[in-house]
Amino acid sequence: MTRRELIQRLARPLERELATGCRDRVVAGGLEKLVHNLARPFPEVIELLEGYAALEPDARCARLREALARLGVAAAPARAPAKTQAPVEEPPATELDAPVDAIPLGPGGPQKMRSLGVRTLRDLLFYYPRRHEDRRTLPGFAALAPGAKATVVATVLSKSQVKTPRKKMLITQARLADDRGHKLTAVWFNQPWVMGQLREGEKIVVTGRYTVRGRVRNLAVEYFEAEGGEQLSTGRIVPVYSLGERMSQAWLRRSVWRALEAIKEVPDPLPEELRQELGLADLDFALRQIHFPESEQHLARALERLKFDEFLFLELRVLLTSGASALVGQIFEVREEDLCTFLDALPFEPTAAQRRVLDEILADMRSERQMARLLQGDVGSGKTAVAAAALYVAARNQKQGALMAPTEILAKQHFANLTRYLWPLGVRVELLTGSMKAGEKKRVYARIESGEVDVVVGTHALIQKEVRFRELGLAVIDEEHRFGVMQRRALLQGRPDVLVMTATPIPRSLALTLYGDLEVSVIDEMPPGRKPVKTRLLTQRSRKDAYAFARKLIGEGHQVFVVAPLIEESDAEVMAEVRAATELAGEVAAMLPEARVEVLHGRMKAEEKDALMERFRNRDFDVLVSTTVIEVGVDIPGANLMIIENAERFGLAQLHQLRGRVGRGGEQAYCILIAGDTSRKTMQRLRVIEKSTDGFYVAEQDLKLRGPGELRGTRQSGLPDLQLGDLTSDVEIIESARSTAKRILEADPYLTEPEHQALKRELQLRGEAVGLREII
The missing domain is CATH 3.40.50.300 (P-loop containing nucleotide triphosphate hydrolases)
Incomplete structure (x- = not known):
């Protein structure tokens, strides 16, 4: 590149910065960074603009004029003498929900944005990159390895197009030079539109496979883009977006950059006190850094905040819709002697995991809030014995219990087990299924209504209108995904405590989101002596x-x-x-x-x-x-x-x-x-x-390999597609978001307090994207 070309390339952003009031917003990352990249042949300019960001606007403008003068470029006439120049007024901040065409998008820009589902500046800022590329130090041509894929920045020297006579293939070629003068040929196959995109003398960023045959050095191009005057495509960690038709990465980057320029500060729905307590970055920082990160550390901080928000609004939506955050349920007295009586009567010694889970369930039963708990345990881990203990406590409080199973054979199996555990302790257990004769059913209905039955085990027959409990205190639902929402609700009238059991191992992260209105207990230990398959x-x-x-x-x-x-x-x-x-x-x-x-x-x-x-x-x-x-x-x-x-x-x-x-x-x-x-x-x-043979390890691997949407039962669950959150690796963030959502709603069940108004509005705005699986 000639000295004149270098001067022109450097002068353009300096002139634009001067024309826009010297606000240091023309270039992502600041003008100083651009100067260090482009002005290496002009050390006097680098020295003159050192510390540019810290200067006042009038001092910046004076330095810019001096820099342009040293480059031999006539600066635009000053609006006022430098010493008396009034500070340039900042334009009013554009609202986050302003239409996307509030920023310049170019011909057909709004239509392109609509094809991405982007209608407002909010939509654009929440259109996250799908990945990032580190282009802070791109290799020169001399450092490329034959056969390897590489990304380089180069100047287009010339371009041509030829058609091969035999295969009738159209080949576009561009002769490229890097900053050190090394040359190679970039090649595109059957892409005639490329000729119109290439401009001689322009710098482009090219990704492709590098090959060497004798003295011929080629780059088979997979992707390329113009570097652009705003330095958004090189010399930084660069965002890479999912694109629609007839749009380029450079155009979308420029649009996002302009949106961030237009919005002075993105309002944050999380109260500052809460952000500080959780150690989270503010939303303005997170959105700017997710698109144009200044470092890996800043990107990690941004991701942490934005993932937290995804899970927080999911948990808030589920808890608010289910009402689980504020429902008052049964209050049981859990007596130590009753617990000892039950455990002493078991024909085996409970595992440590069973005891831990039982403690969690009994703590819920003591509380005035309605229990809503998911009990997970691998096949043979002893879930039924734990449920039997809870049902025994309910019976000792003169409350009835019910266990609903999806099939008759399972109901009969549960009935046999519960009878074995509870009948010797004086707890009356009954079976109710659809295949029973009418007269037999009537007798069971009468005993349930009179309170002669302590625990009823059954199928859908439990939710028929003829079934009237004297006082249902605890409902246990086995494999709840086999029942519809209305079927579950029919059993849960009167607000009993609810224990949902499943033998399907569900990774904790998925359980916390898929079953958002339930606490999760896991029996992660098998009884001694059980032989693995x-x-x-x-x-x-x-x-x-x-x-x-x-x-x-x-x-x-x-x-x-x-x-x-x-x-x-x-x-x-x-x-x-x-x-x-x-x-x-x-x-x-x-x-x-x-x-x-x-x-x-x-x-x-x-x-x-x-x-x-x-x-x-x-x-x-x-x-x-x-x-x-x-x-x-x-x-x-x-x-x-x-x-x-x-x-x-x-x-x-x-x-x-x-x-x-x-x-x-x-x-x-x-x-x-x-x-x-x-x-x-x-x-x-x-x-x-x-x-x-560890079911939870297997489930974690299944989640990693197939994703949540492919796991059985979750595609219909209402679980939203997560843009950034990862159910396989973000368990800590999910748990933090869940506990925060619960804490917020415990203090303010309907988000009516002034400090939660921004949070409530954000929840409404995100409402369509947040899914829901309602259990209780």
Whole structure:
């Protein structure tokens, strides 16, 4: 680049700075930073503008005129003599909710913004970069490694376009030079529009694959942009955005920069006292640094604040909508002697995890606020015993308890367990299911209404209008995601304490957001003596080995589950599922001719499924082939092997749930995963199940690999898409946001206090983006 070109390039931003009143806002990061980058051949200019940011406006203007004079550029006439120059008035701050065209966007700019969903300056500032690139020190051409991908800044010397005669491919070429004079050729394939974007003498930022063939040095370009006069694309940590059609990174960066220029200070919805207590940056700083970070540390501070806000407004919305923050519930007296009586009567010693979780539940029951707690525990961890203890405390307070399960077979299983725990202590337990005869149901209804029954276990039959509790104090809901909101509400009239149980391992971060109106308790310890299920991953080539092992176990008197590939549920595919089940059952029967084989599929009615599972539990047959996910919690003590065909079609958490169906009788159990797809990625994922029997570890890995939207049940949960927050790594931020939301609403349940008005308005503005899964 010639000396004249260098002077012109440096003079442009200096002239613009002078014309806009010397406010040091023309260049992101300040004019001084630009001068240090561009004015290396002019050390007198660097010296003259040293400390520019600290000067008063009139002193800045004087220095700029002197700098331009030394460069031989005539400065614009002064508005007034330098000594008496009045300070330039700052334009009034643009409102955050002003339309986006309040800033200059260029031809078609507003339409481009609308295609991104951006209509206001607020929308634009909250349109976060998807990543950042460190372009503070980009390499020269001499430092590039052949075959490597690189980002460089270079000047366009010339450009040309040719069409190859054979393949009829259009090739655009640009001869580029770096700051040290080294040259190479940038190449674009079949992108005719590039010619119109390249301007000789202009600096561009280019990313591509560098190749060397003899003396020919090429860069196969993947992406490029003009550097621009505002220095937003080089010499800094640069934001990279998701783009719509016919827009460039440089244009979007410039637009965001102008929006930040136009807004003097972004108002902060969080009270300053709260920000200081939590050690959070203010919102103005966070938004400026997320787009144009001055350092990695500033970017980290910005991310922390903006992630916190995402989770805070999610938790506030859930707590406010559910009313869980201020509901008054039951108040139970928890007597030490009652607790000792229950624990002494258990046929086993509770684990430390069970005792810890029980303490958390009993603390809620003592409180005047309605208990709303999620009890998580892996299969066999002892959730039912903990629920039984809570139901016993309710009964000792002359209050009734109810446990609602999604299927009759599960309800009967819970009824048997609760009877074993509670009947010897004088607690009257009843079962109520839809299949009971009308006369039998009427007698149960009468006993519930009169208070002769202490604990009722049942299915949806518990929420029929004929069921009238004398005084329901505690409702336990097993696998609540199997019930609709209205079904849960029907059970929860009268505001009993609520305990939700699930055997599906849910990562804590997901539980805190997906079940935002519930406290979370986790039984993370298995009872001593329980043998982990041995898991083996096989390919189709070794499939016969799996069934040979099944033959051996059946010969020893054990039973086997075989799960067919998961088929998406839709009307068009129901018959395909039935065919798949029937065909697989035929294959299994051929491979195991001595075994009795039955089939379970989605076409069967609920009562048919329950009856078939009951027959399997009674050992009426040896192998159950199923194309549906076998009921969570179903206890088949004789089943010691599970074979899962095409295991890659299931999520890891689902596979872990399926594996938990075997080994319930106390003997060693096995699970064999047969992979239809043997790609490296698939095998790596399935080996998580092979290597670990920890359900929460498996669920964490599932969350990392597939994301929250893909996990079973969460796509319909109302969980919002998070722009910055990461459920796999932001547990501490989520917990801080949740406790802060609860504290705010405890002090001000409806956000009516003056210090919470900005918070309330921000919550309303974000309302559409914040999802909700309502439990109570």
